[in-house]
Amino acid sequence: xxxxxxxxxxxxxxxxxxxxxxxxxxxxxxxxxxxxxxxxxxxxxxxxxxxxxxxxxxxxxxxxxxxxxxxxxxxxxxxxxxxxxxxxxxxxxxxxxxxxxxxxxxxxxxxxxxxxxxxxxxxxxxxxxxxxxxxxxxxxxxxxxxxxxxxxxxxxxxxxxxxxxxxxxxxxxxxxxxxxxxxxxxxxxxxxxxxxxxxxxxxxxxxxxxxxxxxxxxxxxxxxxxxxxxxxxxxxxxxxxxxxxxxxxxxxxxxxxxxxxxxxxxxxxxxxxxxxxxxxxxxxxxxxxxxxxxxxxxxxxxxxxxxxxxxxxxxxxxxxxxxxxxx
Numbered sequence: 001x002x003x004x005x006x007x008x009x010x011x012x013x014x015x016x017x018x019x020x021x022x023x024x025x026x027x028x029x030x031x032x033x034x035x036x037x038x039x040x041x042x043x044x045x046x047x048x049x050x051x052x053x054x055x056x057x058x059x060x061x062x063x064x065x066x067x068x069x070x071x072x073x074x075x076x077x078x079x080x081x082x083x084x085x086x087x088x089x090x091x092x093x094x095x096x097x098x099x100x101x102x103x104x105x106x107x108x109x110x111x112x113x114x115x116x117x118x119x120x121x122x123x124x125x126x127x128x129x130x131x132x133x134x135x136x137x138x139x140x141x142x143x144x145x146x147x148x149x150x151x152x153x154x155x156x157x158x159x160x161x162x163x164x165x166x167x168x169x170x171x172x173x174x175x176x177x178x179x180x181x182x183x184x185x186x187x188x189x190x191x192x193x194x195x196x197x198x199x200x201x202x203x204x205x206x207x208x209x210x211x212x213x214x215x216x217x218x219x220x221x222x223x224x225x226x227x228x229x230x231x232x233x234x235x236x237x238x239x240x241x242x243x244x245x246x247x248x249x250x251x252x253x254x255x256x257x258x259x260x261x262x263x264x265x266x267x268x269x270x271x272x273x274x275x276x277x278x279x280x281x282x283x284x285x286x287x288x289x290x291x292x293x294x295x296x297x298x299x300x301x302x303x304x305x306x307x308x309x310x311x312x313x314x315x316x317x318x319x320x321x322x323x324x325x326x327x
Contacts, residue, residue, distance in 0.1 A: 058137025077104035179314035202252025
């Protein structure tokens with residue numbers, strides 16, 4: 001297979017651009033996260049997740065899990081709280097409230113699949129068996145599963161978000177009202193889009209290695225944006241950026257789901273640093289469907305101001321989006 005020639009002067013717009021990765025992928029020479037051999041002493045991670053859509057977290061008893069052969073640690077949000085800062089989403093957008101998400105919630109689980117504990121063992125099988133023995137004292141709470149319920153509910157999904165409305169933004173161009181006033185007809189239409197997820201061919205995964213002597217963290221992770229990923233990992237763990245290296249193999253599909261480090265990534269990084277051992281996590285397909293990022297469910301109402309001849313004078317759109325348990 002010939003190598004494509006370099007681009008000619010004048011740019012790439014309007015030209016067919018050959019993919020550069022096809023040769024190694026078609027020949028089976030791609031290197032995905034699972035193709036990276038586990039280093040000596042590597043621990044395998046499994047998360048204990050909430051079976052409830054909304055529940056208060058009582059005591060978490062990991063003694064039964066720790067008693068199994070090969071189990072090294074059972075970590076909760078309290079174990080990790082001093083090691084890694086919460087994920088904070090606070091972009092400078094007018095009308096959008098900031099949101100903080102602990103790596104493992106301390107008080108309340110907000111959706112089915114919310115991670116509340118991390119089991120680390122010498123093998124994946126041991127970690128899976130041990131995770132089933134972690135006993136959580138759940139106190140189920142009323143769940144909010146739609147925008148209409150969120151509007152009417154007295155309970156708050158997030159105590160820092162009054163009225164369950166995390167964002168309210170309005171924008172219009174000059175002359176909008178005048179255009180509607182002179183319209184011969186106003187056409188109103190309602191659209192809806194359900195929740196959807198990315199379903200990458202390879203679900204998420206991380207191999208975190210902490211070098212205590214050099215104070216260097218290496219993250220092997222298929223990510224769409226390794227440099228912002230490194231910045232976020234360093235900031236959350238209180239490290240300098242030069243202390244974090246991100247090695248990104250083939251991504252296995254991302255579609256937006258593998259841009260930023262999510263909570264599982266931060267847990268693995270903190271656990272590797274805490275235990276001074278490599279830590280590996282491989283997400284199952286079920287975990288990916290219930291616990292990774294999703295596209296938001298939303299409804300849109302459009303109003304078009306038109307003339308009798310069908311000329312469009314102006315258009316408005318009102319959109320309501322379900323931001324989910326965590327924004």
